[in-house]
Structures are given as structure tokens and as C-alpha cells.
Amino acid sequence: MPWCEGCSKFWNPNSMPPDGSCPSCGDVIAEPPDTTVPWHFWLLALLVVVYLGWRLVQLFQWLVGSGLTVIAVVLGTALVGSVAWLGAWLWRREPEDDEGASVAGGGPG
Numbered sequence: 001m002p003w004c005e006g007c008s009k010f011w012n013p014n015s016m017p018p019d020g021s022c023p024s025c026g027d028v029i030a031e032p033p034d035t036t037v038p039w040h041f042w043l044l045a046l047l048v049v050v051y052l053g054w055r056l057v058q059l060f061q062w063l064v065g066s067g068l069t070v071i072a073v074v075l076g077t078a079l080v081g082s083v084a085w086l087g088a089w090l091w092r093r094e095p096e097d098d099e100g101a102s103v104a105g106g107g108p109g
């Protein structure tokens with residue numbers, strides 16, 4: 001519980017702004033909370049991508065093995081197009097995303 005000397009009051013961390021300042025007088029009374037994503041989240045995300053990627057390879061193997069090569073080609077083309085579009089979209093929006101992160105602070109997302 002952060003204590004503010006100026007206001008003589010305990011503050012609930014949930015009722016404080018993300019920079020650790022007092023909501024009443026603005027003095028910094030607590031460490032800003034650590035909002036970085038933990039490393040094991042990225043490990044889990046990587047494992048999910050690897051697993052789903054392998055299941056996708058198995059899907060294409062099954063489609064080709066079942067004589068549905070046309071569907072495999074159409075699906076593969078749509079997939080490559082979607083990934084290329086997503087990559088272009090992420091590449092394009094990256095500069096304005098940095099500005100938004102500094103303004104939004106500890107917002108969702």
C-alpha cells in the first residue's frame with residue numbers, strides 16, 4: 001500500500017495512475033508497476049505457433065494424400081496471401097503504434 005506524506009493517506013495501487021503518482025497531489029509515491037510481458041508468455045506463444053504450424057503441414061499432407069491437391073493449392077495460396085497481407089499491415093502500422101504506446105501507458109493490449 002503506497003503512503004502519501006503530503007495527503008497523509010494510503011492509496012490502493014489499483015486506484016493510482018500507472019506512473020505511481022498520488023491521484024490527489026501528484027507526488028510520486030510508488031514504483032511504476034512492471035507492465036512488461038513475461039518471458040514465458042513468448043515461449044508459450046512460440047510453442048503454439050510451432051504446434052499449429054506442424055498441424056497445418058499435416059493438413060496439407062492429408063489433403064495431398066487424399067487426392068485433394070486442388071484444395072491444398074487454393075488453401076495454401078490463400079494462407080500465403082493472408083500472411084503477406086498481415087505482414088504488410090504490421091510493417092505499415094509499426095511507427096504509429098510506438099506513439100500510441102507512449103500515450104496510452106498501461107492501457108489494454
Ligand SMILES: [Zn+2]
Pocket residue numbers: 004005006007008022023024025026027
Ligand atoms: Zn498525495
